[in-house]
Amino acid sequence: MENVRELFQVMTRRFGLLNKNCCSIDGVDISLVQSHILYEIDKREYPSMQQVAEVLGMDITTFSRQIQNLVKKGLVKKTPLPEDRRVYTLSLTNEGKFIATTIDREIRQYLEEVFSHMTEFEKETVIRSIKLLNECMGKSSVCCKPLF
């Protein structure tokens, strides 16, 4: 049987490097964590600080400061929630959306290229496998549950 952990380690490290390399867009440089933050904000509808920080497994204080940086860069907007003014709601500015979209396109292109080395059947099998894996990871009681 395969060394499963090794397979995971290589795969996730490769994907991590890809993300890292995709962080320089049009003269705007953002860090890897900032890229993840933009991604999560883009994906959700006006999430709160806590929500995003938790999904990313980041300490809320570190997250708070990263958001401050992204606001300074003009990529993220913070809006107080009217019905509970303790919470701030996050959204992307147009520039932030542009950056997030560009990163997304690059990563998808890479994945397409990777899949181009497979048959259509293999590709579908792989994608279904990852989906199943995510579902089962979500069911696991051991670790890292919040994420989705």
Place this chain on the structure above:
Amino acid sequence: MENVRELFQVMTRRFGLLNKNCCSIDGVDISLVQSHILYEIDKREYPSMQQVAEVLGMDITTFSRQIQNLVKKGLVKKTPLPEDRRVYTLSLTNEGKFIATTIDREIRQYLEEVFSHMTEFEKETVIRSIKLLNECMGKSSVCCKPLF
């Protein structure tokens, strides 16, 4: 069709969190990068600094300092290579091996638990899928090749 990038993002983030949570063993705390370094040294036969740094996509100077920390902690040994004394050869001490092994066991246990939510057939399909994916990522010309 599924949002493939999203699937990858969730999966790799979960696995990343798992690694992060596995870094405290028996009173010895190591950081996530340090855990990756131990893993790679353990996997190889007396690799050089450069080799490991490159595989991990780390700046060599950052890597050098991390190795110094691990040596101070008594987890890693640096030996100059007799035939070329510029290069240092890395290996784990007994304590380092113990830490690496313990981390490995924990991660494997988690993965086993995840797979326990699948049929044997699904499990094998998923593992074969990840293997295929790694092979195709290795073939890709776009990004992140060195890794393996």
Place this chain on the structure above:
DNA sequence: AATGATTATTTGCAAATCGCAAATAATATA
């Protein structure tokens, strides 16, 4: 063998990141 070019690793340094503890500000509860 002497010189300069190349290679592996380390240090100086300044910036970025991190996370705990404490502060602030708003809401919920009694």
Place this chain on the structure above:
DNA sequence: TATATTATTTGCGATTTGCAAATAATCATT
């Protein structure tokens, strides 16, 4: 109204990062 709880921010010190430059060993050329 007083108190507890919750979301976010700030103080602070420790750690991590990566570029440029230093060091140290080997290689290439003469």
